[in-house]
Amino acid sequence: MYVIGIDVGGTFTDFVVAQEGQPPRYFKTASTPNDPSEGLMTGLNDAASAHGLSLGDFLASADMIIHGSTVATNTLVERKGAKVGLITTDGFRDLLEMREGLKEDRYNLRMTPVEPLVPRYLRAEASERVLADGSVKVALDEDALNAVLDGLKDEGVESLAVCFLFSYLNPAHEDRVGEIIQAKFPGMYTSLSSQVIPQIKEFDRLSTTVINSYVGPVLGRYLESLQERLKSFRQAGDFLIMQSNGGVAPIEDSHRLAVRSILSGPAGGVSGAAAYGRLVGASDIIAFDMGGTSTDISLIEDGEPHLSTEKFEGGWKISVPMIDIHTMGAGGGSIASVGPGGIMKVGPESAGALPGPASYGKGGELPTVTDANLALGYLNPDNFLGGSAKLQKDLAEKAVAEHVAQPLGLSMLEAAEGVSTVVSTSIAEGIRLMSVQRGVDPRRFTMLAFGGAAGLQAGKVARQLQVEKVIIPAAAAVLSAHGMLSTDLKYDYSRSYPAALVGIDLDSVKKIVANMETEGRNKLLGQGVPEADIEISVSADMRYLDQIYDVNVPLPDLHQDPETLLSQWAANFHQRYRELYSYSQSEQEIRLVTLRATVVGRLPKFDPPPLDSGNAKTLKEKARRSIYLGGWTEAPVYEIGDLPPGSLVNGPAILESDFTTVLIEPGDSATIDPYGGIELKVSLEATGEATDRAATATDRPDPVTLAVVEHRLESIALEMTEVMLRTAMSQILNSSRDFSTCILDADCQLVAQGEGIPVHVSALPVAGAAVRDYFGDSMAEGDLFILNDPYFGGSHLPDITIIKPVFHEGKLLFYGVNRAHHSDVGGGTHGGYNPRATEIFQEGIRIPPLKLYDRGVPRDDVLQMLSANVRQPENFLGDLNAQIGSVMIAAKRIAELLDSYGAGPLLAAVEEILAATERQVRQFISEWPDGVYHGESLVDDDGFDNKLIPIRAKVTIAGDSMTIDLSESSPQVTGFINSAYANTRSLAHAAIMYIAPADLAKNEGSMRPVEIIAPKGLIVNANPPAPVCMSTNHCAEEIVEAIFKALSHAVPKAVNAGFSRRLRYAITGVDPRTGKRFIWHFFLARGGGGASYGYDGWPGVGEVNVAGGIRSPSIEVTEERFPFFIRRHEMRPNSGGKGAWRGGLGGICDLVYEGEGPALLNTAGDGIVVPPFGLFDGEDGLPHDYRIISNGTERVLLSKETEVVVNPGDHIYCLSSGGGGYGNPADRSQAAVDWDRKNGYVE
Incomplete structure (x- = not known):
């Protein structure tokens, strides 16, 4: 009887067939992206033939098939999912599109906003509201809900997602909506957030739930079709789907919670790495999977992969438990290039499968990592992918020479070696950063390398990390499929229960944990898993008061006496915190956030048997090959499958098989392990090539x-x-x-x-x-x-x-x-x-x-x-x-x-890096027309004198240099909007960075061609003791605006229209739940970004001086921590300035203060009088409007007030600016105008 693991990747579909007591057999076939089941069935037929069986007999003999695929991932990334309707709490339908106010690239202002998975016209609201303690403030209005559902159905939605505030505490409203949906629309694919992830933080829950409804119908159709095809060939065994958490689940569960299989394939590889580690006695592992397009990095500690509950995929957050995999754009197909400043770059762009590396001979002309390794002699051009493809070395050398070597003044071989070194450094730094995030020292880990491209870079990466041992499994090229055979049925359960550890209701904790355990145990028993094969572990996400990132710690024995239990629980948290961050804060309040249970049903394992040792002392060379390692050297080449366990190979050497090539560098050695894999012992001394570079680096490093x-x-x-x-x-x-x-x-x-x-x-x-x-x-x-x-x-x-x-x-x-x-x-x-x-x-x-x-x-x-x-x-x-x-x-x-490197070479390198950036900046300035350009921006007031305050920029472009002269700006003022010189310098620099190419290095070199003139005594360089506290917003934003306006005359397509200005208040009062005083800063209702040539502005990214760099706080966390009730938080229609490209929308926030006695509020913003400006006939965005509503009486707030009294029950109502428009509104495409109206962006 067989067990089959299948991993459908973007280029190849991999198969592993295992039998009890037999070595596993591996197969590869080309993937068929349009219908992945086609390639899968082809591969199964090949495997059946290799076993001397018909496909029907082969599948009938299969006890179990475990399948991992990229279907869910590709559906999300390629935006080919279902048409989803979304239902949220009234007042919160726009949270999905507002995306917490973040924009991934702070300095790139000219990029398309992330398109929401559910457009606004398909986002509906239900009249209901649950509070932070789980009580119901507004009951669900079922009549209104039915009307909403009818409207969505009329729009042709294929699935529904429901996410109500605080449903993780009280899911009754969501449950009732689910019942109504199934009664009205039987069979409609529906995701309830309280079932997908019942955890605090509404955006995490919302995004994950929407993704589930977006990919679920597509994945379901694929799995149903595949299952029917398999059954037509008499497949009757278990058919399980690989999950992102490293476990497997039946088709029904995988369809219902499709979001849990987004990382299906990569999770299989990490599971395989952990399983192989157990075979060879390695429990702490860096899993390093390098394929053609990217590299996936994971950490395995004590034999268990690290898990995460936060990942962005396709621009959207996924918050289910998953193996913690960090993906980098560094693979065999990563393109090598020379940046405008003259520094070599490798990736993240990839040549892909088509046209692929230059050496594929399929029309690709740009050099890749594969091309560089081929030029260095590391790859056999006649045996690529087991001889199914041939590589053309001359094309590789030509590409490296033309696109890397010649621009840098290097020989082709120096350039190729540089490409290999740079990509290894990129991967090593990615591993180092991930290690810091997880609080581990990579030097105490073993690296386990797999994927088609890993064997050539593993030694270099390990040496940079000072990792002494690298394991390359025999199944390295198909480890994701192989890893699926080492998995178990696995279900993760979570329930958020925010509470201080001191005084926590332990009975409630025990009840939650018991319910999760019971649900998981019953599910496995229902699937026929014996009680003896069920394992359950429980843990808690915890943090210190006011921190936002959780630390997961195992729960102590809940049956202890309360005092002992709480003491051990606190000690566990402090210890884990110290392990992660080297210190703990024992005086701080500890808070429980989420309780978790992982329920595992053990499946049979088919570990490969040890191989016969043979004669390990006699090594049979396959060939000898010239390879370049700072110079040409003859190196023996060995076929991995011909080397018996115990064989020792000293570098330099090449080990290769049909799908794997491993480079053994001088000083390194490789031993074949009992299962046919390779254990690479890495010399931690720098190789000759690296040492030579450091030693010979002089005034201009290579x-x-x-x-x-x-x-x-x-x-x-x-x-x-x-x-x-x-x-x-x-x-x-x-x-x-x-x-x-x-x-x-x-x-x-x-x-x-x-x-x-x-x-x-x-x-x-x-x-x-x-x-x-x-x-x-x-x-x-x-x-x-x-x-x-x-x-x-x-x-x-x-x-x-x-x-x-x-x-x-x-x-x-x-x-x-x-x-x-x-x-x-x-x-x-x-x-x-x-x-x-x-x-x-x-x-x-x-x-x-x-x-x-x-x-x-x-x-x-x-x-x-x-x-x-x-x-x-x-x-x-x-x-x-x-x-x-x-x-x-x-x-x-x-x-x-x-x-x-030593001080001299490193300092020389730093100076050259700065000089390279300077050259790049001088180059693009030299392409701008010489001239003197003027721009003016206005601050509303300084809080004392009710008059506009000008910031004026005179920008002079002369050749490859620029002068920004702020001398005509206002004298320093009475109020707190004055700027000291350091702040002004930073804003002028930011303005240039916003206009510069997005890939420009952000360092001192970018400021060298720019002179800033800001005489003392002006608002832009105030003399002490002038107040300056508001200066990081105002006059900061106005400095950028004035420079943008000036340069709009020189480079109109490089600048943006006006961004929203700062809408800010801080409030202090007493929380009646704790009796403690609090201070809370308002970061909700972020304003919109300015449009630019070719791009609408981003909604909700805030001011230009932060440009999407500040996250809006969670509504649920805010209400749980502070005495507020937030009635609504949504986008502000009509707020973006009209134009050929429209300004991003601002926001609306209606917040009710529920503190003990009066609170004090101060405002420190701008933009109530002066709106975000439009450019080139684009219209201005709407200005800010914020006010207090007390017993029906409205008081409009000024942008700069102090000690405003807010009483319990008062509403603080804020409407933030939209961004300015760019270009004449008459030039906006009719499709864009219609879309704006359909979605209510413009009413």
Whole structure:
């Protein structure tokens, strides 16, 4: 009897056939994307023939078929899913399209907004509302619901998705809607969010539920058709579908919860890696799957793959439990190129299967990783894919020479070797970043490499990570299919139950856990799984109060006495937190978020038997081949299948089979394991080629070193971002992401930045210079500095900057820098914004450059002084710790980089990277018409004088340089909209970055061709002690606007119309549920983005100075944590300016205050008087409108007010601006006009 694993990939469909006591057999056939079942049946027929059987006899002998496919993934990515109707709570139908206010590429303002999976005209609302405690505020109106359903049916929807607020706590309304749908429309595919993922955070639940209804009907039709075909050939055994969580499920469950199979194929590979690891005694594994288009990376710890509950696919968030797989655009088909600045790039663009690499001879002309490896002699051109294809080496060499070598002044071989090195670095840095996210050290792991392209890069990647052992299974080329045979039936259950651990209702916890266990156990028993083969594990997602990222920890024995149970539970959380982030915060409140149960039904396994050892001492060479490793060398080539277990091969050598080629570099060695796989022992010393590059790097390092160093530095900056996101305490940081990270060199030049806020980044070099100038040569290793003073390089007082000098051999070479907006820094009003301030002293505690750590020792006196001057010292210190952790990881990684390259070569590489960016900027400036161009933008007022305040930019383009002269701007003003120079510099830089090509490196080189003139005493370079707290928004946005308007005369297609300005308030009061005072910053109802040539503006991305970089908070988390009732949060029709391309829509938020006694509110925004501007006859967007409604009386709020009293029951009603339009509205296509009207964007 057979067990068959099938993985349908984009290019090939892989098969593994296993029998008890027999080695598995592997097969490959071409995939058939139009109908994947065609290729699948062809492969099954080939496998049957290989076993000497007819297809009918073969399938009749199959006890089990396990199938993984890309059907669900492709349906989502290619946008070929069902026509879905969506029903939400009244007032919240637009949450799907608002996407939490995020835009993936902060600096690219000219890109198409993500198209929602359900257009607005198919999004309907139900009259109902459940509160944060699960109680019902508004009962479900069934009559209105029936009318809504009839309307959606008339529109021809094929499936329905239902997502109501707080349905994870009380699913009664969703359940009733499901009953009504099935009664009205029997058989209609319907997804209820409380059944798909009953977890807190409405956008996560909404997006996942919509995806389920989008892909479910398509996947269902495919599986039904396939099952019928299999049964027609007498297949009668179990037919199971691979799930994203690493388990399998029957067809019925896979159809009902189709979203759980989105990562079906890759999950099989990770499961196979874990299973093979168990065979060979490796339990901590980096799974590295490198195919033709991409590389998938996963971590396996103690034999179990890491799981995640958050992934974006096709632009949409999936929040079901899944194997944590990080995908990178680095595969065998990744295209190598030279950027405009002269630095080598590899990927993420891919040549695909057609035309494919140049060496395929199918019309592809661009060089790829495969072409480079072929040119280096690593691949056998006559035995590619088992001889089914031949590669043309001359075409590979030609492509590498023309597109990489010649532009960089390298030989063809140097360029090819560089391509191989750069792609390996990219993969290594991806693994390193993922390791930081998961709190593990990759050096203690074994790498397990599989996929067709992994064997040639595995040693290089492992060496960069200092990983000593690499395993390449015998089934490496088909490991996803093979891994399916090592899986079990697996069901994940979750129930959110937000509560403080202290005082938690343990009876409720036990009841929830027992219900999940019972549901899972009964499901498996119903599928015939014996009780003895059922295993259940329970865990909890937890976090410290106010953090947004959860940490999953195993639940202790729930049958202990309560005191012991809670003590152990807290200890488990603190320990896991320390493992992830190197410290814990024992004084902070711990909160339970979600309870989880995983129920597993063990299936029979067919592990391969050990092979006969044979004569491992006699190695039979297949051939000898010249390979290039910094120079040509003759290397033996061995057929993997001819090497018995125990065979030892020393590098340099090539091991190959029909579908796998493995490079053994000098100093490395390979041993054949008992199952025919390869254990590669990696020498951790740099190879000769790498050492030579570092040793010979002089004033101008070679292009390969430049590309590698650039990758490494950018990766370090991203690691800083990840540490910050996962450890910050305040909502404004961990959810809204109002912080930035970067690396500076010793001259305080910006070298690399993480995913930060554009308004921050170019001010950080000024802050670094302030520390350097203030402390000079007294700085020592272990020192750490803090500042927030705008007149010492800060932005405004809430933005606190932590600076960590990095020394090497006693010399200061770099700085790690983190700037983060703290929720409160003292001063006259909560939240840091004081519209009544006339001096900076009234805005909060002012911190000039101070030493926070002295030679590695924290200065408790400074910390105590700071915490004594803020309203929420616990959060303040928690956020400060997160910043410190962020710069500490930067210092560690930079030190590793210095150890690898030495100071001289690394500094030379950094300077050349900056120079390359400078060349790129000079090139595109030189293409702009010379001239003097003027632009003006206006601020509503400064909060004191009711008059418009001008920001004027005179931009002079002369050859390849530019001057931005702000001298004609307003003198500094009384109120808090003045800007210090560092802030103005950052905004001018951001304006250029927005206009520049999207792939431009964001570093100091981009500012070198640009001179900024901002005389002291003006609003753009105020003299102390002028107040500046609002300057990161206003006059920040107006600086960008003035530059855009000026450059619109020179490069009209490169600029955007006006973005929404800041709509902001902060509120402080007392939460009656806890008796504690709170401070909450409003980040809902984000305004719309400005349109540009060819693109409508994005909805809800906020101001141009953050450009989609700030996340809107969850409605459910907000109501659970703060005394608010949010009546509606949706897009604002008609708010975007009309044009050939329409401005993005703003938002509407109706929030009711439910605190204990009056609260105080302050506003600190703009854009009530001055709307977002249109360009080239495009219309302006609507201005902001925010007001308080108290007992039926409306009070319109000014944009800059303080100590506004808000009473319980008052509505705070906000309508934010839409973006400006671009081009004459008469030139808008009729199809776009009709679509706008159909969806109610324009009424």
